Amino acid sequence: MSKRIVVKIGSSSLTSSQGGLNREAVAYFAGELASLYKLGYQPLLVTSGAVAAGFRAIGYSERPKKLYEKQASAAVGQALLMQAYQEALADYGHVAAQILLTRTDFHSRQRIGNAVMTVEELLARGILPIFNENDTVSVDELKFGDNDTLSALVANLVKAERLIILTDMDGLYSADPRNDPNAFKYETIDEISDEIYRMAGGSGSSVGTGGMRSKLDAARIATRGGVPVFIGRASEAGDLTAAASGGGRGTLFTTRVASMPVKKQWLGYLSRPLGALIVDAGAKRALAEEGRSLLPVGITAVEGQFHEGDVVEVRGPEGDIVGRGVVNYDMEDLQRVCGIPGPRVLEVLKDLHRLEAIHRDEWISLG
Ligand SMILES: Nc1ncnc2c1ncn2[C@@H]1O[C@H](COP(=O)(O)OP(=O)(O)O)[C@@H](O)[C@H]1O
């Protein structure tokens, strides 16, 4: 199988601060993607820029703030963006496909399964899949907003060899270099600690949205799913192929875990928990450290409205998130048996299918 590389390009790399597409930038990235193909890579692209590309064309003087204005801008800009990519890629004999997704698509295992099948078919036919958020239908509270998270989810789903997040900075600095001239750059990061998070600020440009913080969120999702991440800059010929093969101008975030099965990814990052189970210290240890299933005896409280087969969040005695899993009880049943040891659960609930409240195969630790 070819080496899959997911490349995310931010608005700040594609558009000018006054809005409108920078065609030279699109041509440059098309050339870099063509070089990846030549080296035997199979690239997938996640691109922002729809709002930034479209707002001037429909008469706004600056990047709009209201949701409906952004959506209108994206409706115009997305078409301009794809047209520009198609034309630029055609110069190298490549064809692009547009895939617009929303966060809610990821809540459904079936919809994501369909998207993955489509992507596999496109890749098998040598087509470049180009992803963006479906801005026109996304509801504000559920939006990815920036595409950093989307790129991490895509990288995990296709089991990419690397995720390359391109932006206007050549990596993660100890502080936003726009504000701190003494900031220094990190070449490699093995662990995205809280201390690293504190260094990352929001967006410094007038067209980007996520800033370095959302890139770190994305790096955390991807590295936990087994995909190493490069965050940096590409503006000269060869920069992207260098980033793909371990060099480049940026910061590399390493991973120590093998790629995560799609089912676990869905549970951890895509599913929508419908309730929460609060567990005692022993149950928390059994789940988080010993790889065991959760039994009703370790549950101290039950929250939310859920049925057997739904996803629930599990929290520790201090309210800390331990992980998520598929629950084997309806909410009312679990409430009746929480805190009760194994054999006595069967006395309360006679037609029980499974004793475990959450089976370890249907569980992911997130602490
Ligand atoms: N610690 C940091 N290191 C580097 N850049 C940072 C840091 N903190 C905040 N930033 C800002 O993040 C910006 C890149 O994010 P963003 O504007 O969202 O771009 P994009 O459109 O490429 O996603 C940089 O221009 C920079 O101002």
Ligand SMILES: N[C@@H](CCC(=O)OP(=O)(O)O)C(=O)O
């Ligand atoms: N889906 C939006 C992304 C918005 C955005 O600015 O994202 P980013 O540049 O990745 O911080 C668009 O295409 O305009």
